[in-house]
Amino acid sequence: MLLLFESAAGFALFKVLKPDKLEECEDLHADFASLDSAKKVVKLKSFSKFENTTEALAAACGISDSKLSKQLKKFLKKNAEGEELAVLDKKLGGIIQEKLGISCIYNNSIMELTRGVRSQLQGLISGLAGSDLKPMSLGLSHSLSRYKLKFSPDKVDTMIVQAIGLLDDLDKELNTYAMRVREWYGWHFPEMTKVVSDNIAYAKAVKLMGTRELAADLDFSGIIEEEVESHLKDAAKISMGTEISQDDLANIHALCDQVIDLSEYRAQLYEYLKSRMAAIAPNLTVLVGELVGARLISHAGSLMNLAKQPASTVQILGAEKALFRALKTKHETPKYGLIYHASLIGQAAPKNKGKIARVLAAKCALSLRVDALGDTEDASVGLESRAKVEARLRQLEGTMLASDGAKSKGKDAIAKYDKKQGGGLETAPKAYNADADAVAVVGKKEKKEKKDKKKKREESEEEEEEEAPKEKKAKKEKKEKKEKKAEKSKADSEDEDEGEKKIKKKKKKSAE
Numbered sequence: 001m002l003l004l005f006e007s008a009a010g011f012a013l014f015k016v017l018k019p020d021k022l023e024e025c026e027d028l029h030a031d032f033a034s035l036d037s038a039k040k041v042v043k044l045k046s047f048s049k050f051e052n053t054t055e056a057l058a059a060a061c062g063i064s065d066s067k068l069s070k071q072l073k074k075f076l077k078k079n080a081e082g083e084e085l086a087v088l089d090k091k092l093g094g095i096i097q098e099k100l101g102i103s104c105i106y107n108n109s110i111m112e113l114t115r116g117v118r119s120q121l122q123g124l125i126s127g128l129a130g131s132d133l134k135p136m137s138l139g140l141s142h143s144l145s146r147y148k149l150k151f152s153p154d155k156v157d158t159m160i161v162q163a164i165g166l167l168d169d170l171d172k173e174l175n176t177y178a179m180r181v182r183e184w185y186g187w188h189f190p191e192m193t194k195v196v197s198d199n200i201a202y203a204k205a206v207k208l209m210g211t212r213e214l215a216a217d218l219d220f221s222g223i224i225e226e227e228v229e230s231h232l233k234d235a236a237k238i239s240m241g242t243e244i245s246q247d248d249l250a251n252i253h254a255l256c257d258q259v260i261d262l263s264e265y266r267a268q269l270y271e272y273l274k275s276r277m278a279a280i281a282p283n284l285t286v287l288v289g290e291l292v293g294a295r296l297i298s299h300a301g302s303l304m305n306l307a308k309q310p311a312s313t314v315q316i317l318g319a320e321k322a323l324f325r326a327l328k329t330k331h332e333t334p335k336y337g338l339i340y341h342a343s344l345i346g347q348a349a350p351k352n353k354g355k356i357a358r359v360l361a362a363k364c365a366l367s368l369r370v371d372a373l374g375d376t377e378d379a380s381v382g383l384e385s386r387a388k389v390e391a392r393l394r395q396l397e398g399t400m401l402a403s404d405g406a407k408s409k410g411k412d413a414i415a416k417y418d419k420k421q422g423g424g425l426e427t428a429p430k431a432y433n434a435d436a437d438a439v440a441v442v443g444k445k446e447k448k449e450k451k452d453k454k455k456k457r458e459e460s461e462e463e464e465e466e467e468a469p470k471e472k473k474a475k476k477e478k479k480e481k482k483e484k485k486a487e488k489s490k491a492d493s494e495d496e497d498e499g500e501k502k503i504k505k506k507k508k509k510s511a512e
Contacts, residue, residue: 003042003086003110004076005117006063008056008137010049011075012125014042014117016086028109032116035123042117044124046079057143066091068099076100086110156280157302163273164294170266174199177259181206185252188212188244191235196224203259205232210249212236283367283382287360287389288342295338296364307365307372314368315339315361339364344389352396359392 003014018041032038048071050056055071062069066089076085077100085104087093088111093104117124178199186193189212196202204223209215215236220229244252270290277290281303284293299317300306309317316323318337326333335354339345339361348356363385370381 001084001086001105002045002080003113003117004080004088005114005121006059007118007121007125008050008140009125010047010056011059011072012044012048013046013075013079014124015045016042016113028112028116032119035120038116038120038124042113042124044126046075047125048075053139053143056140060140063089063092066095068092068095073100076102086113088114156276157297157304160273160276160280160294160303161298161301163269163276164291164298167266167269167273167291170262170269174259174262174266177255177262178203181252181255181259184255186241188241189236189239190241191239192232195228195232195235198224200260200263203256207253207256207260210253211244212239212241279377281368281371282377282379283371283385284364286379286382287344287364287367287386288339292338292342299338303368303372307368309365309368311358311362311365314364315357344386344393348393349397352393355396356389356393360389363389 001016001019003016005012005014028041030037031041050059059069059071061067062072076096080102081100083102085093085096085102087096087104087106090106093106096102097104181203182193182199185206192202192205192212196205201224205220208220208223209218213236215233220232224232273294274290277285277293281293281297284296287293288296296314296317297303297306300309306314316334316337317339319334320337322334325331336345336357339357340353342360344360345353345356367382367385370376374381
């Protein structure tokens with residue numbers, strides 16, 4: 001039996017001298033208490049030293065990811081064929097057994113044996129001093145830490161967030177610049193704005209053409225279609241635009257160059273974003289596309305943050321303002337956010353968009369967890385989920401079979417013509433159904449009753465309107481009477497006071 005051991009210095013194969021000792025794993029640590037006792041248990045058979053730190057880093061990453069590197073494959077083929085191999089990683093052992101045909105074992109005793117070998121590694125590997133092994137281990141640990149930090153999923157998410165942000169900014173800038181080109185060149189050739197609708201094609205045509213007088217002799221085949229080209233040349237002959245100088249034209253051409261360069265860079269950036277999304281979130285990309293998936297990740301902050309969200313949050317992500325406004329005003333909450341721009345929701349009818357958004361968000365939540373936490377790199381989960389969403393969409397849309405869809409609703413199919421019956425129909429003609437008229441009569445009665453009720457309601461409303469002014473008039477008259485009565489009583493009281501004063505004055509005079 002051979003033991004595969006990986007260190008900072010290289011790969012080593014140890015021959016196990018006492019395989020029986022592996023059955024007593026509890027006592028193995030005693031056999032490695034000293035170097036002499038360790039040499040009685042294991043003996044070095046072969047050692048493959050790493051040439052540099054890069055090679056050591058690649059080997060360490062391969063071992064940690066349970067991958068069989070080329071160096072390890074070559075080493076095992078040369079030294080371990082036909083032997084039983086003890087390994088620490090069960091998954092790596094399965095790969096070695098599958099690719100090289102070497103039988104591998106893995107159990108707790110192997111772990112104890114490896115721990116013992118590590119404690120006496122300097123003495124067991126001849127020519128490897130402790131002073132050499134320590135800096136090797138330290139250098140490899142630093143390199144491995146930098147590698148893991150550099151390629152961690154959280155750090156890669158930043159690239160997607162930045163790329164989608166830049167893509168949106170480029171779209172705004174491109175639109176602004178293209179509108180400026182149209183407005184600026186429109187003074188010279190205003191008819192061209194309606195003829196050429198695409199902004200990039202417009203900028204390229206302006207760059208090629210220069211002034212409108214030269215349009216008749218130029219070939220626009222690589223930029224616009226033949227039909228549009230003929231319309232453009234015809235419009236150039238009868239254009240009502242003003243003349244421009246060469247200095248003005250040079251500035252317009254410089255702006256056209258900016259539009260063309262930005263459009264080319266945008267296409268390059270989109271391809272980069274496409275490749276990053278396919279590598280990091282393949283299942284999400286299959287479901288909603290690169291742009292919508294990248295916007296969801298950007299809105300959540302990272303792929304891991306998005307994977308932690310429930311399906312209900314994924315569904316309305318991006319519509320937070322509308323959600324809180326609806327909660328505040330007690331109106332209906334939004335049914336979708338950024339996910340609305342996915343192609344699957346675009347295919348649904350307006351009345352079914354909310355239902356499809358809910359189904360799609362549920363599948364996106366599952367796919368996100370596979371992308372963030374799963375080991376697989378394929379998009380099998382996303383493809384299965386997309387098929388289920390499409391099936392649900394067909395169910396909601398009420399897609400019928402071709403035979404069912406061809407039938408007219410509410411009418412019986414026309415019977416086939418039969419020549420044998422002398423021009424008659426295959427089926428017997430239906431008798432007159434007198435009961436069918438009852439429905440129509442009932443319908444007329446119901447309509448009449450509704451009309452009568454509506455008429456009575458209108459009459460009652462009119463009567464109320466007529467009575468309302470009468471009531472107001474009566475109240476007004478009552479109020480006026482009260483006011484007159486109050487004024488009269490006040491005047492009477494004033495007259496009484498004046499009479500009393502006169503009597504008092506007369507009494508005073510008679511007393512004097």
